[in-house]
Each structure stands twice: as structure tokens, then as C-alpha cells.
Amino acid sequence: MFIFNTYLCIFFAECTFIILDALQWEQGCPEEQCMVGDVNLFLTESENPGLAEIEIMIAEPVFRGRGFGEESVRLMLFYGVTALGISTFEAKIGLENVTSIRLFHKLHFQDVSLSQVFQEMTLRWEVTEPERQWLAPSSPVMMTTYKEIQRNINNSKLGQSRSDVSSDVKSV
Secondary structure, three states: OEEEEEEEOHHHOEEEEEEEEHHHHHOOOOHHHHEEEEEEEEOOOOOOOOEEEEEEEEOOHHHOOOOHHHHHHHHHHHHHHHHHOOOEEEEEEEOOOHHHHHHHHHOOOEEEEEEOOOOEEEEEEEOOHHHHHHHOOOOOOOOOOHHHHHHHHHHHHHHHHHHHHHHHHHHO
């Protein structure tokens, strides 16, 4: 459904996955025009390195309600657990953002607190073994670099070009 363009900042203070529409990107659309939104992890608790705050933004309205948010958050949770050793995730969501609150409830997050001052609620997800099993993606996840993906696409296009040339030569 989509691919991530990943930026991992120094000292793991923040992880940002830029969400791209894979269908547009595979058809040669420039990255900037394929952007759907982003999902972030903030690792700010020095006393508790196993805690991360997670947030999601699907910026383009045309992509909302199509599963990009759920899949993106699930993959970021998976990355946080498997690659970074995160054991607790928190999400702070504005009270008016009912769609995001529903999304995080669907992903097993529990209500922790409500701030009337900031008009937001905090939700938390503790990574237990049953939760870890639930999180394991139903389809295989391949962690790779953006450069590797670009190289594979370019090689694929080059292979297609060679195929086109060889079929032209055969037909002459």
C-alpha cells in the first residue's frame, strides 16, 4: 500500500518515517508528490529509555480513511519494538481528533490521562508477549534502505529497457 522514506535522527531522539503512496512512487512520481504524511517516535525519557511517544499525521485528506494511518502506526510500533527495544508507547491526541483516538484504541492503546488545559488525552500501549505476538505483521516486513529500493527500481527499469531493445532486435 505504501512505502516509508526513513529519517533517523542523532541519538535516536526522533524517528520519522515519511509515508509515500507506493502506487504513485512506483509509477515514477517524484517523492514530494507521493507524500501522504508521516509517523514519528520521540525518545525523550532518559530515565526510561524503553518509553517512546508516537504520533501520526496523514496530511493529504484524499489518503485519510484508507488504512495508511493504521498500517503506518503498526509498522512504526513493530520497528520500535524490534529495532529499538521500546517496551511502552504513548500517544497524546487532541480531544477533538476522534478519528485518531479510535485508531489508537483499535491498536490496543489504553486511556491513561485527560488534560483539560491542553485539551488532549494520553493513551499508552505496554508491550507484553501477547501484544508482541499480535503486532507481528501478517505479511513479511523487509527492512531495507531507501537507496536499495531506488537501486532495485532502477535495475528493474534497466532490465525492462534491455528487454525492449532485445525484442526490437529480434523482430528486425
